[in-house]
Amino acid sequence: MNFTVLDYAVFFSLVIIVIIVSFLGAKWRAADFSKISEWSIGGRKFGTVIVWFLMGGDIYTAYSLMAIPGGAYGLRGFILYSAVYGAIAYPFLYYVAPRLYLIAKRKGMITGGDYVKERFKSPTLALLISLTGILAMLPYIALQIVGIKYVLQAMNLPVTVSLIVAFLIVAAFTIVAGLRGPALGSIIKDVLLWAVIITMTIVLGIRFSGFSTVFSTMDSKGINYLIPSNLMLGYITLAYSSGISWILFPNLLTGILGSKDAKTIKKNAVFLPFYQVWLIVLTIFGLIALAYNLVPNKVSSLAFPSVLITYFPSTFVIIAFAAIVIGAMIPASIQALAAANLTVRNIYVEYFNKNASEKRQVLVGRIFVFLWILLSLIWALIPAASGYIFYLLTMSYAFLLQTFPAIVLSMYIPKLDKYSVGIGWLAGMVFVFYGLYTVKFASSLLPYLGYTYVGFDGLLINLAIVGIGYAIGRLMKIRVESGIQPQEFIDSDKELKV
Numbered sequence: 434m435n436f437t438v439l440d441y442a443v444f445f446s447l448v449i450i451v452i453i454v455s456f457l458g459a460k461w462r463a464a465d466f467s468k469i470s471e472w473s474i475g476g477r478k479f480g481t482v483i484v485w486f487l488m489g490g491d492i493y494t495a496y497s498l499m500a501i502p503g504g505a506y507g508l509r510g511f512i513l514y515s516a517v518y519g520a521i522a523y524p525f526l527y528y529v530a531p532r533l534y535l536i537a538k539r540k541g542m543i544t545g546g547d548y549v550k551e552r553f554k555s556p557t558l559a560l561l562i563s564l565t566g567i568l569a570m571l572p573y574i575a576l577q578i579v580g581i582k583y584v585l586q587a588m589n590l591p592v593t594v595s596l597i598v599a600f601l602i603v604a605a606f607t608i609v610a611g612l613r614g615p616a617l618g619s620i621i622k623d624v625l626l627w628a629v630i631i632t633m634t635i636v637l638g639i640r641f642s643g644f645s646t647v648f649s650t651m652d653s654k655g656i657n658y659l660i661p662s663n664l665m666l667g668y669i670t671l672a673y674s675s676g677i678s679w680i681l682f683p684n685l686l687t688g689i690l691g692s693k694d695a696k697t698i699k700k701n702a703v704f705l706p707f708y709q710v711w712l713i714v715l716t717i718f719g720l721i722a723l724a725y726n727l728v729p730n731k732v733s734s735l736a737f738p739s740v741l742i743t744y745f746p747s748t749f750v751i752i753a754f755a756a757i758v759i760g761a762m763i764p765a766s767i768q769a770l771a772a773a774n775l776t777v778r779n780i781y782v783e784y785f786n787k788n789a790s791e792k793r794q795v796l797v798g799r800i801f802v803f804l805w806i807l808l809s810l811i812w813a814l815i816p817a818a819s820g821y822i823f824y825l826l827t828m829s830y831a832f833l834l835q836t837f838p839a840i841v842l843s844m845y846i847p848k849l850d851k852y853s854v855g856i857g858w859l860a861g862m863v864f865v866f867y868g869l870y871t872v873k874f875a876s877s878l879l880p881y882l883g884y885t886y887v888g889f890d891g892l893l894i895n896l897a898i899v900g901i902g903y904a905i906g907r908l909m910k911i912r913v914e915s916g917i918q919p920q921e922f923i924d925s926d927k928e929l930k931v
Contacts, residue, residue, distance in 0.1 A: 434742045436588060440751040444588070447625065447755040451618045451762070455606040458613030469794040472611035473543050473774045474691040481700045483616055487767075488688045488701060490619030492679075493626070493708050495580035495761035496826065499734055501712055505719025507733035510660040512716055514672040519709040521676025527702035530680055531695035532844055535925040536917060538690075544771075545686050546779030549839050551916040553851040556783050561858060562836045563779035566683040567805075569829040570772040573684070574809035576826055577761035577768075582813075584754045587738050593814060599762060604806040607766040608799040612691055615766040622763045625756045626711075633753075634714050637721065637744060644717050650724040658720055667878040670889035671827065674834055678888070681833040681840060683771035684764070695929055765806065773801040827877040828869060831888030835861035838899045846903070847919040850911060853902025861895030 459466070466472045479487060497515075504512030533548065542548050545566060550559035578596055585592045606614040641647055651658050660668055679685055692698050715737070722728050722736040727743050729735060741750045777798045782789050789797070838854045868879050868887035878884040906913070 434587075434747055434750065436747050436751055440747050441588075443748060444751045444755045447752065448758055448762075451621050451759050452602055452606060454621060455614040455618035455763075455766070456609055458606070458610035458615075458617045461610075461613050461617060464611070464613060466611065466795055467792045469777070469791045469798070470541070470543060472795045473770065473777075473798060474687060475612040475616060477538060477691060478693050479616060479691045479697070480693055481697050481704075483620075484688060484692050484697050484701050485704055486619045486623050487612075487616045487691070488685065488705060489708050490615065490622050490760075490763045491684055491688055491767045492705075493623075493711055493760075494577055494764040495757045496576045496764075497711065498626075498715065498757050498760060499580045499583065499737055500576075500826075501715040502719030502722065502737040502740070503733035503735075505658075505716040506723045506728060506736040509658045509723075511664055511668055512719070513660075513713075514668050514675070516709055516712040516716065517672040518675035519706055519712070521673060522679040523702045523706050525677055526680060526689075527699055529841060529844070530689050530698050530702070531929050532922065532925050533680070533840070534689055534692065534695050534698055535928060536844075536921060539921070540917075543690065544774050544778050545681070545683060545836070545840050546775050549843075550779065550783075552843050553839070553854065554914040554916050555851040555855075556779075558839065558851050558855050558858075559779050560783070561855065562839050563775040565832055565836055565858075565862070566681075566775050567772045569833045570683060570768050571805065571809050571812065572829055573682075573826065574765050574768045574772075574806060575813040577765040578810060578813035581758050581761045583732075583734050583738060584757050587735075587742070588751075588754060596814065597810060599758065600765060600806050600810050603762045603766050604769065604803045607770055607802045607806075612687065612767070612770060615763045615770075616691070618759070618763045618766070622756070622759045625752070626760055629749075629753045629756050630711055630714060632749070633718065633741075633745070637718070637740075640744065641721075647717065647721050647724050651720065654724070656723060658723070664878070664884050667884040667886055670886040671877070674886050674889045674892065675827075675830050677837065677841075678830050678834045681836050683775055684768040687767060687771045687774065699929075765809075769802045769806045769809075770798075772805045773798045776801045776805075827886070827888070828865075828874075831865045831869075831877060831886070831891060832862065834888040834892045835865065835895055837892060838895060842899070844922060847915070847922075848907065848913050849899070849903060850906050850913045853899045853906060856902060857895040857897075857899035860898050861891040864894050865891040 462478060464471050470476055501512060501515060537548060540551060542551065544563065546559040546563035549562045550556055578600060582592055582596065585595050638644060689698055718740050719736045722739050727739040741753050777794050781797050782794060835858050838857055843849050865887055868890065872879065877887050879887055879890065882890055
């Protein structure tokens, strides 16, 4: 498709508007960036609407727009696990996240590592959990970068230069505005994406007289779009594991801790599922590309751009492309900020400068925002790495899932001790690494275990060891150290009921 000068003007205007708004976040609500909580989590001042856009902008990204249709094209019905896990994640967040939020707010916590350190009185366990979070964030940022690579190619823009410029700008407004930057930018980003997806759904629905025609076409061509029976266990375990691991993602936790109160989190757990409609519709877009053979060279990541280019005029296509690029920049900002928060709070302050002032913590956080984005850029631009980059999202889930006992179970089992949790984490991580190695890091499903998800299997081993360690500790009456008393969790539950 050939784009006009007007098309390019529209594209750059939309992107520049979001960038300007994100920079203006530094002036929003009289921010005092001499305080780490003001820069890193917005001073815990975001209400229901802002958190809805912020978390929606963080969860539903350029990766969703490119990978879900691409997965439908290449993986058929299996990709619908991404629509299912929201049905698990949101009820889980509704009950679990407010309890964690209240403890974090009461004790001035900014990261999951802060919670683990206080809960177990163990900087070492907090370090392990924080490193797990940081390692999971880097491929996640890289995913956003790779997600827009195909858009830049379709627009005939210089890919490498454009990516470098775009994500250095992301680093810049995150450094300047902290969480307030992507919080404001996410409003425009989400409005734009909702407009694009709703328009595409209506236009394509009219064109095909309902999407049943698409399925009839695939049936007539003998195209199997259902989940393969041998992958059903993989589908179930991946969906379930992804659902319960959302709260473990540092970037999502950053948005949660930025809320002004626990009720804001509960409201968003009710209203955020509206975004899940995207994933079902995006899956259908991928099946349209499959049914009508729209994708050049069978490159699955081109499924969504191919549908756009085939059925829509150039100006609408360019608006959609702008939405994809913005949909990469905003989440990357939050993810880099989350990784920087963990680095500052649970590595720098704990091991290098225990007396660091809050102003110094903000400075170090800004430096690491730049470094983590730069590292992710390098990773995404290496062809050998970026070729497998889409597999790394489910790998990130697998690693983060091993922090489940430390962050979630510990809120409900007062006598859970650091040794059981630490050994369980290690066993789970070792199994995940070994499982991925056996499939040459080209998948996250293990064929020799019924194609179950490696993260799920690792968590089962993790929980078994935690359970055995817990039982031994109780039998031997080992004293458990905790900086959070059981009554504090009870008080939090009472507060939630008020």
